[in-house]
Amino acid sequence: MKKILSVVLLSIIALVTYAQELRVEGTVIDKATGESLPGVNVFIEGTQVGTVTNMDGYYTIDVSSGDVTLVYSFIGMTIQKEPVNNRSRIDVALVPESEQLDDVIVVAYGTTTKEAYTGAAEVVNNEIIEDRPVTSFEKALQGTTAGLQVSSSSGQPGSTASVRIRGIGSLSASSSPLYVVDGVPMAGSLSDLNPNDIESLTVLKDAAAASLYGSRAANGVIMVTTKKGKAGKTSISFNSQVGISSRVGDGYDLMNSSEIYEQTWMGLYNWGLLYGENEDGSSFTIADAQNHAHAKVRETVGFNPFGVDNPLDENGKVIPGSKVVTNTDWRDEVYKAGIIQNHNLNVAGGTENTKVYFSLGYFSDSGTTIGSDFTRYTAKLNVQHKVNDWIDAGMSNHLSYSETNAPPGGGEGANPVRSAEIINSASPVYNADGTYNWDNKAAFDFNPVGLFDYDEYKYETKRGMLNAYLNFRLLPSLTFRTTGGIDYSGDKGLNYYNPYHGNGRGVNGRSTMASTENMNWNISNIFTWKKQTGDSSIEVIAGQEATGNEYQVLQASVTDFSVPGKPDLVWGGTPEMPVSYSVGWTMVSYLSQAKFNIKGKYNLSASVRTDGSSRFGENNKYGLFYSVGGGWHLTKEEWMPELSWLNYAKLRASYGTSGNSSIGNYESFGLYGSGANYSGYPGLSPVQLENQDIRWEKNAALNIGMEATVFNRLDASIEWYTRQSEDLLFDKPLSAGKGFPSIKTNLATMKNSGFEATLNYTAIKNNNFTYDIGGNISMYSNEIVDMTTEQIKSGTKIVEEGASLYQFFMREWAGVNPDNGMPMWYTNVSSDDSSNGAEPESAYADPLGSGRQVTSDYEDAERVRLGLAIPDVFGGISNNFSYKNIDFSFYFYYSIGGKVYNSDYQTNMHDGTDPGYNLAVDAANAWTPNNRYTDVPRYVVNGRDNGDQMSSRFLEDASYVRLKNISIGYNLPQTICEKIRVQGLRVFASGENIWTWSKFKGFDPEGALNGTTANSIPGTKVFTFGVKMDL
């Protein structure tokens, strides 16, 4: 009662003072630089009354009372409140917001401060991600964070990149990190999220940081925090960006039609000399071989690209003056300039009790390859509401719809990228009458331009990520938070093959429609207890989590189409076997973590989690994971002398375990699969061997790190780690006698050890000009420590103890024998590829003088280890300048070392084994008696020299340095903004991937992590221009 009385009295006094007018003046400066800040909003709390500082940061404002509070706000600065207290001059120094952001970081099941954190984590804020012409945020992370390897293997719009945190965690289970969006693990594609909705990302790298996610944490965790509303004036921001994309590199040159015609003639001629026989059994003479070549060249190439019937002279060279009628650059036909559009509208605002963030986004990329494009619409609504003084509620909702057109990849006939490389330039796109030409000698009946016109490969995704939470402050020290999340995606896919050409011809057209639904749910209930005593504190969390997933497929196809261009199933005459099935998994977990802060000097943390998963066999359903970590602030110790140059120093160490449950859902069962139908009867067939002993992959990681700030300008962080993954699942190859080529087995132990460092240096910081330079460097070694099988040789690789997972293993190319043009490989008899220790009969001393034994018989050369696909070192270097209202930044990504096996180039250097396939211009350097010293073997149509077989001839250095992003922006001065009645206006231009240094012969040295190429759509470089307006 007394209390109420005093409140009433106070308000009466307030009423009395209200009448008194007071003028307040002052200047506002940037605390970091000491510069005055123009354009700062100054207003009276709880009203719309306010003003703006002038060019000198000076303001005056009339207030109705000396008791009101003034609010100072400026973009990029923390809002500051000053009670007037009857002062007439109030000078304010605003603190840059980013400094605060750095301080609080989002971590597993909560937040912490950078200072108190015992784990290795790095925060990437939205400045890096926003306004980049990328479909998904992970692509913008390349080079930004030490220890994070990001690699895009395809330039298909909407495709996502491979992300690896601190090396490769698994052999055959997933090595991708877990993504957690606003506290809920997500299930679907990253490309459904609008990068502009992201406030910050936290990359959790070590066990202390990630282990709380247990069986899903082995490959690290990336926490995604989306934007939230803020109390205060509602801000409306519109951002529009348009760009042009093109193929990132030009690649090696391909032959034009004259060159391929001459080369083919030579290949036929060489065949004649080597193998040609007349009917009477006598060998071809030179004249016979010439006649043979003249007779066959048109048929072998498929077309005579010249205007005359006999364009070649007797030596197979184009007779000068022969008119070239056809010279198709199939790359020009398949690749085009892409247009990227990115438009976003954000609205953020709210009161102290209710905060709302709302956004709409549109992104489209028309693609650089015919038939490939991506369009995405997104909507986001985040609401947080204070229900009463002890309950908070909130939701984070994300909806998206996307449409993708994606032609087939890899070795498929309908892959336009492959067609562009292999169809020779003598083959026209169109016939003389304007219809498509379907004849060519490489991808017969698969004209990529025609198929683009007639076929459809279209995919639609509807995604909803809905998370809701209730937070109860049960006691001042105890909170309980319950979170429920649903991540749903519904996909529809259409593959339509036209009835006339390509894949659909044999069945008179085929249309396949697939509908898939992926539903992931998650519930977590977490208690958090915090207690502060003096300068020490303790925090304990404990809780439970349950997750489940169901994936359903319904698919049907129909053949026999009569009406062209109508892909719906009703247009087809003959239905095929429809398919439906569903798969699912469930997981239940209990978790707890304790964090101690002792006098601000020592931080300790410990966590434990147990997971039970339906994916594992009876014998191994549950897994237990734990971590411990500690941090020690050296600079806070009394005994530490106060050094003027050392501002901050902290040592960290952590150890912990986690697991990898990212394997198939039913790996432990022995199974007979349905669908093995025969003669019209349904049948069952064994599809999987039983494996009840299949266990969790376990990961144990040790991290030691140091953070320091010196001279107030240089922030450094250095980390060393080693993580050992045990019980790695691997498809152990089996003898055919076992019925299956392999079985998933907990086979191996692998270790990733590495070192990473991040440096940020503020080089210049004064009134008008700042310059920051930063860099990071990562290196890791990947080693298989233990394997139950001695060696696994497969494709281009060998997997064995003591070596990296991605170690190349193939025959070693020794060049071309100058005497006869035959390919040579080193015999390498000392290799353990074969137990045979003697030189083969076909061996001879290397005529090129290496002193080693070589052979021209491919089978007689033994395979040897030839280096790794993993780079020795990679990272990024960034430079940021700002001068008055202009900012300019660029950063490089580098990846040095590592090899790539260029099977695309191999296809274009076939030495005649695929006559009619296009050739790289390099192939013209083939051996001839007049060109004896070359690296390209003799060219023989349908030759049998095997020079084009897998060998180090096609193994290349994958090192590259790339100007990943360069951007320049201009913020319109506040005074002008006011005149045109906007809060802020920014124009900017940026370039993505615009310059690359590399010796790699293909389009793009960035590719699959395992270092092989696969006729994928090459990466893109993009120039964009954009405008951002704040209302």
Add this chain to the structure above:
Amino acid sequence: MKTIKTYINTLLLLVVALGWSCTDEFLNEEPTTALPSNEVFESITTADAALVGAYDALSSYSFEGLYWPIMSDLMGEDVMLVPGADNWGWFVEAYQLELLPGYQWTESPWWTAYKVIYDANQLVAYAKDIPGASEEQKKEIEGQGKAIRAYVMLKLVQLYAPAYSAEPDALSIINITEPVEANSEDLPRATTREVYAQIEADLLSAVSLLKNNEEDDRSEDRYDEGFFDKRSANALLARLYLDMEEWEKARDHAKAAHEGVGLMDLAEWVNYGFALRTSETLFTVAYTLSDNNTYLTIPSFYYPVAGYSSIRLNDQFVDMFSASDARKDYVIIQDDEIDTERHFTLKFMHNQQVGNAERIAIRTTEMYLIEAECEAELGNTSEAQDVLWEVQKRVFSRPSKTTASGQALIDEILLERRKELFGEGFRLNDIKRRSLPLVREGNHWADADFTYGDDSYYRLTFPVPQSEIDANPMINEEHQNEGY
């Protein structure tokens, strides 16, 4: 404060309750599209579905559907691939006799065949104990399981080992006849003799377990020529003994296979002999309109339009047919619109759709030819001439019954085999089992000229696949076939 406590208690209860419900039952997820293996032989319905599944595995293009039959002819003298790249590189190295252990032509048939053998091993091992099945049903599953296994093994040994007649003790294939676990000891290459003994035992057992298709009510159990019966098991025995040069046994089983069936007439031969089931079909891979391998089929490669259409006939082979031969008249064609130089064949047709054709794997004509060859070898000249004439007169191969005898008769029978069975996958084994030379003449674009005993003869035997050598500790490079 009291209310808060109640809340806490309620929530704690909730958490405990959630925890309670999250027991093992929650963590049990079973697949919807597959049956656990241990349930398959618990009923005749599912066991019978597993038998159907084994035939489905056999029908794969990488073994029975396409790979071995087409390569068996391409590695001989009579057919070739069209030069150039119109067939996307399919089988080129097989035609060139340049197989390597890592090629898919070498790898795929091996792996596919062993998957079929794995399936068959389960049928043979568990058929006897199917609860609720009748004796007849158990016999059918076991007998067909053995016939499938024998069929696949015989083809494998013919491809991956030198001929029995030439090197019976050479290393051949893995002789696996029981269901094994993934971590059981691997098996080495058995000798050809051991493998032939195993096949013989399987087939003799199959003959005793199975009935002929027309017997009793077998056909009501939906078993027809798409499934092995006693007759087709006999036919396989005839093939086996022919390889082993046990002429009497081969003859007797050939007779047992064709007796009561006879030969189809010429109309059937030329009109749908090799797309549809005919009166002389003993075993066929029963593809259907909705269940076939489309482009990866024999007709897709052989028929001159609509598929890969890349098989051509050697001109010298074409010349071997007499002018009156109906086969030459009807199915051997040269047409400038398709190929200005080379002949092709209409023998293997499509039925309504590319690839929709049965693959007639065993027919009585072959049995007649085996019988003729055996009689000739046994010195029963007139019997041999009579049986050969049955085959020859249907197609007007020659104007009158042959009068040849001795080696000339045998040669004529072998030539008739070439002309009658081309494209059906017999040529490679016929060359090998008779140790014949391989001489390619005429318009071949990959030459071959070697006789038995030459170094190059190894080219007629497939190498053991690289993947098998890499995965099987009992088979190393030193166990690889000679020449590779």
